[in-house]
Amino acid sequence: MAEEWFEESFRELRRELRRLLREAERLFEPVVDAERGEVEPLYEVVDAGDKVLVRVDLPKASKEAVEVSIVGRRLVVRASLREPLRLCDVPYYARCEVSGYKLELELPPDVDAESAQATFRSGYLEVTIPRRRSFRVKVE
Amino acid sequence: MRDWDVYELREIPRADYLIVGMPDVGLVGLIASTYLARTLGAEMVAYMDSPHLPPVLLYHEARPHPVMRVHRFSTGERSALLLVSEVAIGVRGIHSFARFVVEWGLSKGVERLLLLGGVPTPQRMKLEKPAVYGAGVTREDVELIEKSGFNLFREGFVSGPYALILKECYKRSAKGIALLAESFLNYPDPGAAAAVLAALDPLLGLKVSVEPLLEQEEEIRARLRETMKRTMEAMREAGKAYEFAVPAMYM
Structure with missing residues (x-):
């Protein structure tokens, strides 16, 4: 045992x-998928004990355009920009027009995806995913 | 080539302050100093170079544009040199950089160094108006911070290049204040930059209109994503994580 x-x-x-x-x-x-016109946003994953917080910076996106889904242990965040962004100041990407964000993350194994909640404020998305509670098994 | 060199483009008269804006926490220093130079139309009077800088040459308006520039401006009776760095310096270069900047500033007769930056707070998303902390070196600095109405940075750590610049000031008994606005750690934070710029008013008698900066907030955040990512790598190297550690004196 x-x-x-x-x-x-x-x-x-x-x-x-x-x-x-x-x-x-x-x-x-x-950081830019030139073919799809998608850019990976800045993000951070915070271990807050009984929950995991995923914070994502999504400037120029509106709340209605943000999609958050969890498939298995993968968190996927997609958002389209209110208007396309040209990264002309970075020559490598000068001809790319960015129209949206896409982030895919693998979550820790002990999260309770069905209880996840998300808030969006001033272009910042915060996804809160509780961890599954452990419980003590009575030994007979 | 020495560790650091300064190339003066014209004779630089004595200035009261040397203001430093480096990419760091939330890119607050970079955003604030770039906005200040642009808004005031401050003339570039010198630039700095070093093997510690990344091997890049920026172009702006069809001309080479040094990544570490010194501008000069005056506000009534006060004058200031403004050092703007577009790139973060790796950990191997920050000690010599701090020594060089303080020595050069003092050689220009500056009375005080002012470092513009951020102090990370996990509550930033909930704050409408970030508070500004002043971390001073001398007794006069502390008095000025209190007189100006900022929060005095009493306990905690400053790390990275600003920590070393403050330490150089301390060794030489030179005046130096780091103005640190509550900010995001790893997202560009124009709101925090606006708070730092507003804090210059009582020190320099300089009223900077920050409305245009706040109006462009999301645009700036979107465009500086790559710079923030590179800066985070330099910050990790420079031990920024120490700012979240509990100092031994609290144990």
């Missing part, structure tokens, strides 16, 4: 490390 618990905890730790590594690698990925 103790061995199983240890192995499961170890597997969990490895899954979490893989997720963190993937997140770290994202720092070096290009």
Whole structure:
């Protein structure tokens, strides 16, 4: 029993490390998908104990144009801009017209996706996803 | 080439203040200093260069545009040099940069260094008007902060290039104040930049209209996303996370 618990905890730790590594690698990925005209927004994931907060900066998007969905453990945020944005000051992207945001994130394994809530204010989106509660099993 | 060089484009008269705006928390310093230089039409009088700066050459209006520029302006009886840096300096360059900036400023006869920046707060999203804190070096700085009505930064950490500039001032008993507005850590924050600019009024007698800055807030946030991302990497390297740590003196 103790061995199983240890192995499961170890597997969990490895899954979490893989997720963190993937997140770290994202720092070096290009931020504009030129083909789709989508840009990855700035975001942060905050571990707030009994919940996980995902904060996303979505300037020039309106509340009605923001879509948040959770499929399995993937959080997807999409939002279209009120007007297309030209990144002419960055020559590499000079010919790209950005029309929306897209963010895909892998969430920690213990979140309760169905209880997630989101608020949007002044172009900032905050998604609150509670963690599943652990409960004590009575040993007979 | 030395660690840091300054190229003066004309003779620079003595100035009362050296104002520094670096990309840092919420890009507050960069946004505030760029807006200030543009709004006042402040002439570029010098630029700084170093092997510690990224190998990039900006172009503006078909001419090379140094990434670390010094402008000069006057407000009635007061004059100021304004250092605007478009890029964050890596951790290997910030010690020599801090020494260089303080030495150069003092050589220009400046009475006080003013550093424009942000102090991250997790509650920023709920704040309509961010508060401004003043972190001073000398007794006169603390008196000026209190007289000007800012919150005195009493306990906590300043980290990154501003920490080292303040430390250089401290070593030389030079006057220096960091004006830090409550801001987002990792999103460009024009609202916090506007709060810092408003705080210049009691110090410099400089009323800067921040309405145009606030009107363009979302545009600025959208355009500075890439700069914020690069700045975050430099901040991580420079130990910005220390600002959230509990200092040993509280234990």
